[in-house]
Amino acid sequence: MLRKTIRKKLAAKLKEVQSELWHRMREPVPTQGAYLRSGVSGHIRYFGVPMNGPCISAFHKEVGRMWMKVLRRPIQKHNLKWERMKRLIAKWLPPARVCHPYPVVRFGVIT
Numbered sequence: 001m002l003r004k005t006i007r008k009k010l011a012a013k014l015k016e017v018q019s020e021l022w023h024r025m026r027e028p029v030p031t032q033g034a035y036l037r038s039g040v041s042g043h044i045r046y047f048g049v050p051m052n053g054p055c056i057s058a059f060h061k062e063v064g065r066m067w068m069k070v071l072r073r074p075i076q077k078h079n080l081k082w083e084r085m086k087r088l089i090a091k092w093l094p095p096a097r098v099c100h101p102y103p104v105v106r107f108g109v110i111t
Contacts, residue, residue: 033092
């Protein structure tokens with residue numbers, strides 16, 4: 001049985017993160033990073049079931065892209081290169097990984 005994140009839930013969570021990032025636009029990067037770390041880690045822990053790795057990594061990548069757009073807001077002249085953004089993502093966002101074991105392992109009770 002394949003369990004996969006529903007596209008509507010993924011899009012709704014991304015929209016929620018984006019609106020919250022735009023509200024937190026003028027906060028310092030560590031505050032934004034702490035908020036994103038808690039949101040992304042909760043999403044990964046909830047949806048981190050086996051065979052759902054592509055959806056988790058897509059969510060992680062899209063949150064990183066949205067954060068970069070917020071940090072490069074058009075009001076200011078930005079000098080944020082992708083190399084620096086990758087370092088910020090590696091520092092603040094947890095890696096996208098599967099957290100839960102396969103059902104065979106989880107229910108593999110030996111009596």
